[in-house]
Amino acid sequence: MHILLTGGTGFIGSELIKHLVDHHITVLTRSSDQAKSKLKHADFSNIDYVSCLSTWHNLDHIDAIINLAGEPIATKRWTESQKQKICHSRWDITQQIVSLIKxxxxxxxxxxSGSAVGYYGDQKQHVVMENTPPIVINHSFAHHVCQQWENIAMQASSTKTRVCIIRTGIVLGSQGGALLAMLPPFRFGVGGKLGRGNQYMPWIHIQDEVRAITYLLQQSQTSGTFNLCAPHPVPNKHFSRLLAKTLRRPCLISTPQWVFKLIMGESRAILFDSVRAKPKHLTEIGFIFTYSRLEPALKQLLQSTGSR
Structure with missing residues (x-):
């Protein structure tokens, strides 16, 4: 299969490539040299690189597209310019892909095509399935980004092209993502819950994330929206206790939400919006999680980093 992959040098994309060795992959990247360095674990014989799609007139030579490109949403404060960068890094390339498909x-x-559980907004303690309507308060930025991103991708749906939207949760991995950012304070024994810690965290192990994507790639009759998160989301206070326990450290400190408001501004929603998401559609089509519970997932990941 010839696969066009966007976001191939990112945290998820670079791991996904390891699972696509039997396919011919074209990676969309600004710099092929930097991409080759980033993807040094990959077999270059099955990978081509392209810096833009503007010279392409169609996608007749492509069998499937995995669209993961996008400016990281959690690394910088959401200034107006950063919001525009987050939006257009997702929307523009997706629109370009859709136009080429048509x-x-x-x-x-x-x-x-990518999306995130931020689509749902702050759902408090409610269980969230793919058909759960979003809760949008004060024009939630995360929802706005995801809704438009999904709407653009769905324009490619036809009798010839099926579209799968993946609403990804908090991806836990040893080489990047949220877990790596959380580890330092917990290693030093000063980690703890965020605010009251009641907000649900829809987590997923990086291996299940990429396995789910490749599973959807293989399910030729499957389309629609899928929550990519483990079947058992947990509140932040439970996550914090388990992380501290796995590291054999205390979990005594609670950081109030106002601190994050000062530091992060509007982007603190990433940490405090509660999304108790379940992967209903994914499990209905037969996908089986390797890590459905948090504690075994953390143990495996922290063993691989030598953190225990």
């Missing part, structure tokens, strides 16, 4: 006589049979 211009194709023999379009790709599959588009798997």
């Amino acid at each position: 211009a194709s006589q023999h379009p790709p049979h599959t588009l798997i």
Whole structure:
């Protein structure tokens, strides 16, 4: 299968490539040299690089697209300029892909396009399935980004092209993502819950994330929206206790929300919005999680980093 991959040098994309060794992959990247360095674990014989799609007239030569590109949403304060960068890094490339699909006589049979559980807004303690309507308060930025991103991708849906939207949760991995950012204070024994810690964290192990994407790639009759998160989300206070326990450290400190408001501003919603998401559609089509519970997932990841 010839797969066009955007976001291939990111945290999820670079791990996903390891699972696509039997396919011909074209990675969309600004710099092929930097991408090769980032993807030094990959077999270069099955990977091509392209710096832009503007010279392409269609996607007749592509079998499937996995669209993960986007400016990281949690690394910087959400200034107006950063919001624009977050939005357009997702929307513009997705619109370009959709236009090329529509211009194709023999379009790709599959588009798997990214989104996030931020689509749902702050759902408090309610269980969230794929059909749960979002709660949008004060024009929630995360919802706005995801809703438009999904709407653009769905324009590619036709009798020739199926579209799968993946609403990803908090991806836990040893090489990047949220866990790596959380570890330092917990290693030094000063980690703890955020605010009251009641907000649910829809987590997923990086291996289950990439396995779920490749599973959707193989399910030729499957389309629609999928929550990519483990079946058992936990409140932040429970997550914090388990992380501290796995590291054999105390979990005594609570950081009030106002501190994050001062430091992060509006982007603190990433930490405090509660999304008790369940992967209903994914499990209905037969996907089995390797890590459905948090404690075994943390133990495996922290062993691989030598943190225990």
